[in-house]
Amino acid sequence: MIRFIDVTKVYANGVVGLAGANLHVGKGEFAFIVGESGSGKSTLLKLITREETPNTGEVQVNGYNVHAMGRWEVPLLRRSLGMVFQDFRLLPNRTAYENVAFAMQMVESLPREIRRQVPLALGLVGLGKKARSYPSQLSGGEQQRVVLARALVNNPAVLIADEPTGNLDPKTSWEIMNLLDEVNQRGTTVLVATHEKNIVDAMKKRVISLERGTIISDAEKGRYEHED
């Protein structure tokens, strides 16, 4: 599903985001990406969604070289990905409902489908009651969950989540992680960058550890702190 071949990303100012990464995440897998602040987790995820392009190496999604895609193919790539990013990115002049519906409208779903799926998705993340609130009227954690609902609503083949529980209390965080697990059970490939040590340790999933841009460990049923 997702493959990194010798991928290096050096930012314009010379900072190394990712160094010679090799990685394969198969269809239907669930993997955590962990590492200190600034270790390159977001960089890795942005290379998949083509918000950044690698300096050397190749990133493949579904067998396609993401870097080699034409501009017009990028939206099609994104449609197969559900994305949750650190800076929440909701449309400020639309309600939570409209924000989620928007993602479905962009892939030209039927209005009937939209009316059915959106409340479902908002309910899943525990925001059924906040459907009519605008982003500015939501707490940090609530905004984050709207973004997650938006990422899930199109049943994407891959879900990319960058610290989806960064602003959530432990209880809600667990609910969200269980939700992601459930989504994964239904066949979606899930990639989550996170700092939730407790959850990572408890869930016994694949864990990819980064340190200063390098993958220093990649363990099935791994733990937050890797054992060398």
Place this chain on the structure above:
Amino acid sequence: MIRFIDVTKVYANGVVGLAGANLHVGKGEFAFIVGESGSGKSTLLKLITREETPNTGEVQVNGYNVHAMGRWEVPLLRRSLGMVFQDFRLLPNRTAYENVAFAMQMVESLPREIRRQVPLALGLVGLGKKARSYPSQLSGGEQQRVVLARALVNNPAVLIADEPTGNLDPKTSWEIMNLLDEVNQRGTTVLVATHEKNIVDAMKKRVISLERGTIISDAEKGRYEHED
């Protein structure tokens, strides 16, 4: 130092942010504010910094009624507060260094002082090397730490931090919390809204718990989950 007297905040759309809160945080205290997503933590902090005003009741900082202040007094209030918020809020066209220096320039510090203090503050949060990076060139956690450095650089009487470790790995989170503790030791009153159960439990500080806008417990040396 900070006193809430029967404070109620109902947002324009009818959502209750805070309901009949009574609270006193003395000079030099350190308190955690915990609670589920949407329980009113940010609302409470915004009432102190006067980003929101209460519907009923009175919020006092240093004996002054925050609500009754004139518009021109608000900047003076803010100068005595160091603030870290969930949405990072850095000036996009200034480097990390310039963002921190800006806070000092606004209180008209001497250039000499600025040149001395800013690198110190950035060093404290572990970003000595990223001084020349622009916000867009920083990872989520790094941006958050720049905001913290900015909040600390003026040696504020009160430090208000809303999930200052939301995007940080456990190790960095611990470092930041220890830093806040140190700042507190030097006399600054510290108020931190957080979801870091492990840290709250380990640090044995005062813990104020919120649930749906109500303060449901307030314990010296408390734990993240309150015992009734």
Place this chain on the structure above:
Amino acid sequence: MKIRTMRLLSREGVSNVVKNKLMSLASIGTVVIALLLLGLVLLVAINVKSNMDQMRKELEVLVFLNIDINDLDREAIKAYIREREAAGEVASWKYESKEDAYRNLQASFSDPALLKGMTSDQMAESFSIRLANPEDGAHFIEPLSQMPGIQPEPDGINYPQQTLERITGFADILNTVTLALMGIMLVISVFIISNTIRLTVFARRKEIEIMRHVGALDSFIRMPFFVEGIVIGILSAAAAFLLTWRGYGWTHDTLNLMLADLGFGMFILVPFEPVGMRIVLLYFIIGMAIGGIGSLISVRKHLNV
């Protein structure tokens, strides 16, 4: 793009006009001003041209006959003029007898004593001829000047060639100046408007980013902005037209009165109706073009980022 998506995005564009009141008003205001500038230039040009055409039409060829001309020669000249009239070259003509000429001269002197000793016999008969096309003067005069019975040069045939050339020259200048001004105004308009649109798009760049983020095709992103631009163009054109119509009507009435008062009655502003349709068309076409194309160009810059 499916019809329903198109409808959705178009509705989005229309509602954006209402939602972003500040920016919409800013854009409409600038487009209106741009259109008004265009309209102003156009109306001034139309009026000057109409007045000058009138002046040209009133130019006359004067033919003075010998004082002792015989009837045959006179009739030959008359026949020539009639023939040309039949050919459509002469719009109208008039014959002035010796007596007419004397009476006119008398009327032009305030003191009849000054004409003491003069008789109508000393006056010359004349024809005054208005040509259908004043530019064809030479063509008409050429055969005439060969005919007997006409006074010798330089007094025989008087055609205000110089006046005609002045008017024609002035009209040429006016045309050039009008075109140049219209060009400048158009450039200014496009400049102001593209500025405004660029700023509104800039202020909404986050929105565009988010649309790309959820996988919107570029055409989806462009659509609402395009519709917004068109709507703004239409509203601006309507407003500009209303202002022009009212403003011109008022100017027309007031200025024509004033000109008449001051004795410049020969100059009049043309009424609005005949040119109104042209201006409506111009406003709507330019308004929509500027709005639509302007927003497409502005959005493109942000799509490439």
Place this chain on the structure above:
Amino acid sequence: MKIRTMRLLSREGVSNVVKNKLMSLASIGTVVIALLLLGLVLLVAINVKSNMDQMRKELEVLVFLNIDINDLDREAIKAYIREREAAGEVASWKYESKEDAYRNLQASFSDPALLKGMTSDQMAESFSIRLANPEDGAHFIEPLSQMPGIQPEPDGINYPQQTLERITGFADILNTVTLALMGIMLVISVFIISNTIRLTVFARRKEIEIMRHVGALDSFIRMPFFVEGIVIGILSAAAAFLLTWRGYGWTHDTLNLMLADLGFGMFILVPFEPVGMRIVLLYFIIGMAIGGIGSLISVRKHLNV
């Protein structure tokens, strides 16, 4: 505010002009256009007025004497005119004898035969007088009309009161129209510019929010925007002046040539230098006022949020 903070914030404002190239260019562009519109109206008005003043100055009072006037009466009239000249009411005057009049009449007829039988004895002597202030015509004519030796009404004293009234009336209209146009242009300018500034401030509202967040005084927040506005005003004024100077110079040269070619030599565009200084001043004052005040107003809206 301490000097060093002021310097810091001013430098900030200046560097913002450079950093926000898009917005600065947009603002400068619109201010330049606004100023050019003002300048255009002003220059047209100045030119029309100067030409009309010239025309007024050339108006003459014509006094025709009786054909059989005696020397005493003539000298009395001359004395009256001289006296008024000494009082500064008469700018210049000229006496035309019978012989002069005859010669002039002769020259005006192409065929000397037409004057057969007329002698200079039949002509009237005349004075032509240019008044220092054409409006004072009545005051000057009143005593004159009582003097003996002047031809009876209506031919005796000829003063183009009607022409004067036309010119004066036209000048009045022009003044009103100019003022109105200047007003409209100013409103349009302020509108365009406040739009632009409002949009730029809107696009930077996050920045203002952050400044407030770190405890900046309102005056601190305003300062850079204010300086930015002033700088934009100055740059715009400079650009507008350059364009006006060059543009007017070119128009002046070309149009004066054309007018002369077409025989309208009496109309000329005034040279730029004497009015240039006024325009520079106007541009800089209005540019800076619009820029400075505009940004203060726009920022205030966001400070209140």
